[in-house]
Amino acid sequence: MLSLLAAGLTDEAIARSTGTGERTVRRHVCAILEILRVESRFAAGVAAAKRGWV
Numbered sequence: 001m002l003s004l005l006a007a008g009l010t011d012e013a014i015a016r017s018t019g020t021g022e023r024t025v026r027r028h029v030c031a032i033l034e035i036l037r038v039e040s041r042f043a044a045g046v047a048a049a050k051r052g053w054v
Helices: 002-006 011-018 022-036 041-050
Strands: none
Touching: 002 011, 002 022, 002 041, 011 022, 022 041
16 A cells, blocks of 8 residues: 555545555555654655655
């Protein structure tokens, strides 16, 4: 899910590609933002890339 988020996909697109619901995706995105200690999806992608996660 992190790689899809970093690729710039919307919650709806992530949900379709992973076979989950949008609400589940939103929960995962919120958890990812908390883990990375960032406040935006873009910052999450940057932080994940810096750590070599994507």
